[in-house]
Amino acid sequence: DADVTQTPRNRITKTGKRIMLECSQTKGHDRMYWYRQDPGLGLRLIYYSFDVKDINKGEISDGYSVSRQAQAKFSLSLESAIPNQTALYFCATSDYGQGEHTIYFGEGSWLTVV
Amino acid sequence: GQNIDQPTEMTATEGAIVQINCTYQTSGFNGLFWYQQHAGEAPTFLSYNVLDGLEEKGRFSSFLSRSKGYSYLLLKELQMKDSASYLCAVRPTSGNTPLVFGKGTRLSVIA
Numbered sequence: 001d002a003d004v005t006q007t008p009r010n011r012i013t014k015t016g017k018r019i020m021l022e023c024s025q026t027k028g029h030d031r032m033y034w035y036r037q038d039p040g041l042g043l044r045l046i047y048y049s050f051d052v053k054d055i056n057k058g059e060i061s062d063g064y065s066v067s068r069q070a071q072a073k074f075s076l077s078l079e080s081a082i083p084n085q086t087a088l089y090f091c092a093t094s095d096y097g098q099g100e101h102t103i104y105f106g107e108g109s110w111l112t113v114v
Numbered sequence: 115g116q117n118i119d120q121p122t123e124m125t126a127t128e129g130a131i132v133q134i135n136c137t138y139q140t141s142g143f144n145g146l147f148w149y150q151q152h153a154g155e156a157p158t159f160l161s162y163n164v165l166d167g168l169e170e171k172g173r174f175s176s177f178l179s180r181s182k183g184y185s186y187l188l189l190k191e192l193q194m195k196d197s198a199s200y201l202c203a204v205r206p207t208s209g210n211t212p213l214v215f216g217k218g219t220r221l222s223v224i225a
């Protein structure tokens with residue numbers, strides 16, 4: 001079983017619909033992240049959370065919201081999806097961010113907005 | 115601001131050596147990471163440098179020069195399975211700053 005699990009793995013939704021991507025982890029890490037990846041643009045940070053009551057905006061948070069329901073769960077919502085939110089979304093986790101403490105990615109969620 | 119540059123694409127021959135460069139300009143520096151990402155899959159951790167010099171891990175090595183804001187990933191004895199994107203990422207300051215990623219270099223290994 002994967003240490004960082006994302007659901008759904010694939011979703012097609014219509015413009016204007018609300019969609020939630022869920023992430024759960026069994027690594028025991030405090031820190032969780034949501035990234036999106038687009039061809040030619042690399043990985044861009046949407047939101048991150050260092051603890052259950054901590055939420056921080058990343059580079060491209062407009063149009064998205066997040067909820068950290070528990071240490072192991074971090075969900076990403078698109079309140080009203082638009083076609084340019086079509087992308088591959090990754091959840092990631094890390095422990096204390098010093099030294100070689102790197103981040104670990106989930107398998108990704110393909111989202112298509114039509 | 116944060117800026118990380120790497121070549122968009124590279125092609126190399128099976129069995130050869132390839133060097134993928136990364137230059138960075140960030141507000142502070144607290145470590146540089148290299149990730150490998152096969153198409154449609156999650157990035158996976160390859161290497162970490164925080165001090166100047168070369169770190170070797172089997173066929174892969176990573177080099178860092180902090181004064182030049184420069185790193186490279188060296189892949190030896192290339193195999194077809196090394197065809198992937200290679201992402202350079204920097205931790206700009208303390209442990210409370212998320213990694214900043216470059217756009218990645220897509221490497222194609224040909225026979």
